[in-house]
Amino acid sequence: MCKLYTLKRSLAAVLLASSTLLFSIASSFAQSPPVLTFTPVITTGFSSPLDIVNANDGTNRLFIVERTGKVRIVSAGVLQAVAFLDIHDSLPPGNENGLLSMAFHPNYASNGYLFIYYLTSNYDIRVTRFKAANPLANTAINQTTGVVIMTIPAITTSFHNGGKMLFGPDGHLYFTPGDGSPGGDPDNHAQNGNILWGKMIRINVDNFNTAPYYTIPADNPYVNDPNVKDEVYAIGLRNAWRWSFDRLNHDVWVADVGEAAWEEINHLPLSGSGGINYGWRCYEGNDDFVTAGCLPPANYSFPIFVYPHNNATGGFSVIGGHVYRGIEYAALYGYYICADYVSGNAWLIKPNGSGGWTTSMQTGLPLSIVGFGEDENGALYAVTLTGTLYKVTTNSGGPLAVxxxxxxxxxxxxxxxxxxxxxxxxxxxxxxxxxxxxxxxxxxxxxxxxxxxxxxxxxxxxxxxxxxxxxxxxxxxxxxxxxxxxxxxxxxxRKQAASVKVSPSPVTGGQLKFITEKPVGMIQLFTTDGRLLFRRNLENSAGSIAISLPSLPKGVYLLRLKTKEEYLVEKVVIQ
CATH class of the missing domain: 2.60.40.10 (Immunoglobulins)
Known part of the structure; x- marks a missing residue:
């Protein structure tokens, strides 16, 4: 997992970089978002922890999934000496391999069933069920109770294995295998409905006694589609390493790790999340990636938020989190919180009340955050691959008076x-x-x-x-x-790589003009929180260029010009 990201291409120009920088943010800072604090809970004793899970059994324990094959228990803030589960003998070596996630059956307290998601020695993805003899005790699971529920055969040497497994509010088991590709998904696994790689899977695992120990929910979206496997719930994912359900309204939040330029956050209501195509490899974020053979854009679900590949305003490997629904920190309530594994940046995302989203970034947080999880009361935790468990808190009682x-x-x-x-x-x-x-x-x-x-x-x-x-x-x-x-x-x-002049300033009448020294292949217009509003292919035009914009509200926008060597970004004010 420590190489969730692959630095195959660098962004030639940093967004918003120039010798004079101006960012007008009066509206967003009038209601300042809370400031996150990552408070250490346990700093030693873990071996490559990846995931944080609770059993919803009334004990309020945390279960920490280690890539090396163990599940550890944290009870009342104390790491228990005895491993809850240990399958290290069954795992292959490698950064993206190992034990990746687990989920407890909704009735675990009474039936003792739990499920794990891991890579076998053959690099197959495997989902296995175990049974705890005493579900409420901090005792080890008997490995002989293990029953294989599903095996997804490897199609390449292990890459992009995805991994997060959750029970939904409907009682079904969901999990998200990655595209299984070493980069770029050259064989288009994510769009191939005949394989389970690059998908969200949804199955009913209440068939406890008869092989194959799962059934297909009757309302799975592709059960009548001969071109897509019945287990598939959504397609077009690159590597949805960490995703979550909002515990209040059950909305689905999917963080999909990007390829070369963009990391993305997707949001959908649960009722509208089945049958969705998240777009990879046709699109990376909002950008075209390989669109040959793809459907028109209206057939895909695009992210609500993206951030670029750089350490300043983005990162290189998004780690999905949760919508905070805890009771301790009112200032955090309702914010979706996520982070980047590489840059140490974190984001808070919240509806703006008018159909859009407000986003804010916080820098200087712990590096190598690899997973988030909730306890039974909605308190939020994060874990780093290097072995520290944090509680996500804030000292913000409300917005600062400025x-x-x-x-x-x-x-x-x-x-x-x-x-x-x-x-x-x-x-x-x-x-x-x-x-x-x-x-x-x-x-x-x-x-x-x-x-x-x-x-x-x-x-x-x-x-x-x-x-x-x-x-x-x-x-x-x-x-x-x-x-x-x-x-x-x-x-x-100190130096700006290239220059572009936008006029008029502010832009009026829906007509934007700009002069560029370098040929421009495409222009895109974004909101300041990263939502793509408009794009046009300019076929490497240079000089003076005039563009008719769609009807847009007054405000500040970001104009991005894509040249052969770099991206140029300018602030645009529309009146």
Whole structure:
């Protein structure tokens, strides 16, 4: 799993990078999202943990799935010495292999049944059922109770095995094999309905006594389609390593690990999640990948949120989480929380009340987060491959009393100038400028006391630096009660790879014009939270180009131009 991501291609231009950066975020910071805190619970004793599960049996225990073949019990915050399950002798070596997930039957407390998802020594995917003699005790499972429910034969050397297994609110077992491909899905496994790789599977496992120990739910969406196996519930997934059901409304949240450029989060109501084609390999995120032989775009379900492959504003391997429904942290309630395995960035996603989504990113969180899980009360936990179990918390009692109107960075000879504007300041202690050369490890550059005026406040800070190629800046705001929040990260380049001029500014009348030095193959228009609104193939045009836009609300958008060598991104204001 530690190589969920594959760095096959680098993004030539970092999104939003230029010698002068401006990000107008008045509306999003008026209601600041909570600040996540990852509080260590257990720091030693695990061996490559991957997944966190509860049994919903009234004990509130956590079960930690280790890639090396064991399931460990955490009871009242203490790691138990005896392994709950140990199948290490049955597993092959390799980073994406091993014991990947488990799920407890909805009636586990009375029937003792649990299910595991793992790779065999032949690299087949296997689902096996075990039975606990005393379901509520912290005693080891007798391995002789194991019964194989399903084996999915390997089609390549082990890659993209997916892995998350869950019981749905309907009582059926769901799991998500990856596309089984070493990269790019060259054999189009995810779109091939005759194999189970690259799919979401849904089966009824209540057939406890008669082989094959599962049946096909009558309402599975493809039971009458001769071109798709009956077990399939949805198709078109690359590597849905971690996904979840919202425990309140049962919505489906699928995080699909990307290939070369984009990581994606998909959301659907449970009632509309069957028969869905998530689009891989026709699309990666919202971008075309290999569209030859694909259906029109309306036949696919596109993600609600994507982030790019870089350490500053994105990452390289999305780790799906959960919608927080716990009772301890009201500020987190209703937010879907996910993270990136590589970059240490995390995102909070929530409906905006008008059919869209608000998203915010937080940097500087633990690296190698590989799985999230809930306890019986909805408390959220995360685990790293290196062996630390965290509880996801917040010190945010509510939004900070400040609106960040503007945050800019500009390079000068010998120093970089950071400026920001605020309004509605109350009980703010100070602002801190933090910087990094790798978007992972941040250092303190300076601190300025807050003015605490409700009118517009203007601040500036000069960061003395020698020569540099690229620096990342963020603004840390600290309230008098100790709560903190971070701005969006700014990326400051000494040189800009290419130039593009957009006019008019702001754009009016639905007509956008831009001048580019390099031939442009495609343009795309995104909302600032990553939703694709418009795309057009320009067939490598250069010079002055005019585009008619669809009718759009007034606001700030991101225009992305794809050249042969790089992506260019410009902010566009539409009136």
């Amino acid at each position: 609106s960040l109107l503007e945050f800019t960075a500009r390079a000068f000879t010998g120093y970089n100038e950071l400026k920001w504007k605020t309004a509605n300041e109350r009980d703010i202690l100070h602002y801190e400028i933090e910087y990094s050369d790798d978007a992972s490890r941040y250092a303190h550059a300076g601190k300025i006391s807050a003015l605490n005026s409700t009118v517009e406040n203007q601040y500036s800070f000069r960061h003395l630096v020698a020569g540099f190629e690229k620096l990342f800046y963020r603004l840390k705001t600290t309230a008098k009660d100790g709560r903190v929040t971070y701005s969006t990260v700014l990326v400051l380049n």
